[in-house]
Amino acid sequence: MAFLDELAASVAGVSTAPGDVAAVATDRSGTTPRGLPSAVVRASTVDDVRRTLRLAHEHRVPVVPRGAGTGLAGGAVAGSGTVVLDLGGLDRITGIDPVDEIAVVEPGVLTADLDRAAAEHGLRYAPDPASAAISTIGGNIATNAGGMRCVKYxxxxxxxxxxxxxxxxxRLISTGRRTVKGVAGLDLTALFVGSEGTLGVVVGATVRLRPLPAQTFTAVAAYESVLDAAAACSALARTRREPSVLELLDSATVNVIDRAQGTDYAARGKALVIAQADGAAAEAEIAAIADVLGKEATWTSTASDAATSEQLLFARRMALPSIERFSRALIEDICVPRSRLAEAFQGVExxxxxRGVDIYSFAHAGDGNLHPIIAYDRSAQRLPDAVREAGDDIFALALDLGGTVTGEHGVGLFKRDxxxxxxxADVLDVHATLKSALDPRGILNPGKGF
Structure with a gap:
């Protein structure tokens, strides 16, 4: 094939070996593509990316950009006739400026690695997806990823x-700026963030850092029902307090954590809310938060040191690993207005x-982002109909409640319809117009997003 020959002659990291292309054909969504990619390009320089896209554009070959493959919506799934552009080799933190509180990074940098590097300067990278230890900055930009600290940051x-x-x-372009403020021209940075590799391939980013908080306090409360827990979160929102973390776990999740981890959360209540406050006024803030959460709680606890705080966060961190210990999981992601969070949990139940399926739900309650996890048998060769139908029901529920079908995982293959x-239709036409202007031959991650 002329394209592959030219590609191999122009870029060092090209492989067509069956094992290599099979390893990058899907992502954490588990979606099985139709066929395998023709090749994988493991880029190590920006020029590798430029040459790959220039040739793909010329030959009209579809390209699927890839980070660490931790996506949950099928955004990095690559089938027959495609080329996977693996950006994991672009993994340098090229600069941290502690005065301007910014970092300049390549897309393959792991999120947790950036956070650790920033900490050496008394700073942090505030976005904290659950996959921070294994996901890349480029992938997080592609999906506009969130996490527990998003309620504040x-x-x-x-x-x-x-x-x-x-x-x-x-062509290589630079958007945005290194300054906190700037309104020159259209906001092209925002256009590319969340575009899932359909409009261009991110090869560098200037990101904002935040000061490490002087102190962090944690509170946890248990409730008789998930509706009581959601009501407590809504009551907290009305007080105008500012938690840095506000997480809610339903009864099914609490029970599976106990089963997997040997804990006894369910003995304290059928739902859990975990909150944190950080900053100079964190002690007073968490006291006010705990007071609101404790009004209808069956059990409460607080922590002022890192070790005890980590113990209180243990349930939230172990939620998904506990579910996946016993079954496969379809990890869904919707967002509803905070005022309708109780209705969302009730609807999922x-x-x-x-549908006769097991669904475990937990939420970034501070911003209404709910993760219903639909479990199914490990031996299933394909997604059971009841699981797929439950997923569709969940998306419909989100829209009925005035929400969205994805808060942070992206659209990918799963949610296009x-x-x-x-x-x-009119908004989709605008999407298509933008896509056509930036990718007139439709080679960038076709079939994803919109």
């Missing part, structure tokens, strides 16, 4: 000041009963 996009992006034809229902 915002999602990935709010930390991205500027990007270096290779367009479909191989109803869907579980109707639901995106159309959420945004409507």
């Amino acid at each position: 915002g999602v990935t996009g709010e930390a991205v000041l500027g990007l270096d992006v290779v367009l479909a034809d191989g 109803r869907i579980a009963r109707t 639901w995106l159309a229902r959420e945004v409507g």
